[in-house]
Amino acid sequence: MSSEACGTWMMNRWLGLLKALTKFGSTSSDGSLDPELATRLLAVLDEIVSLLEAHEEAHWAGLIRESRDKVAQGGMKGIKSLFSRYGGMGSFNDLIIAQHLSGEAMAAPNDRLYALRSQAYDLAVEARESFRS
Numbered sequence: 001m002s003s004e005a006c007g008t009w010m011m012n013r014w015l016g017l018l019k020a021l022t023k024f025g026s027t028s029s030d031g032s033l034d035p036e037l038a039t040r041l042l043a044v045l046d047e048i049v050s051l052l053e054a055h056e057e058a059h060w061a062g063l064i065r066e067s068r069d070k071v072a073q074g075g076m077k078g079i080k081s082l083f084s085r086y087g088g089m090g091s092f093n094d095l096i097i098a099q100h101l102s103g104e105a106m107a108a109p110n111d112r113l114y115a116l117r118s119q120a121y122d123l124a125v126e127a128r129e130s131f132r133s
Contacts, residue, residue: 032074034130041071041123045082048116055097055109064092076131082124092117 033041045068052061063085071078085092098109 033071033078033127037123037127037130038071038074041120041127042068044116044120044123045071048113048120051109051113051116052097057095057097060092060095076128079124079127079131082120083128086121 045064049061049065049068052058052064067078067081067085069078070081087093095113096106096110097113098106101109
């Protein structure tokens with residue numbers, strides 16, 4: 001991914017995060033997540049945790065697992081927790097894994113992380129929207 005495309009992607013994600021956090025306000029919903037949506041999101045989060053663990057990213061694996069466990073409990077807390085991992089310096093968006101590998105070997109796990117990270121974010125946005133309807 002070119003640096004320009006990466007910058008555009010990160011800016012769009014950051015703007016989405018800001019919108020999401022603004023819409024949350026200070027109250028939480030007692031509603032529960034749609035079971036099908038929750039299942040999809042949990043599967044993606046599980047895959048992210050596995051990928052991070054496989055590349056010895058224990059810190060991030062633990063944080064994503066924590067958010068995953070909150071999502072599994074239902075309610076808005078899990079979605080808020082997941083959104084909190086995105087955005088800002090040193091955030092989940094900035095994570096590059098497998099840095100000890102050569103350029104080409106490093107690309108595959110990072111491409112997979114990029115896809116999973118995007119998928120998790122998009123599902124979290126969908127979940128947020130379902131709480132508002």
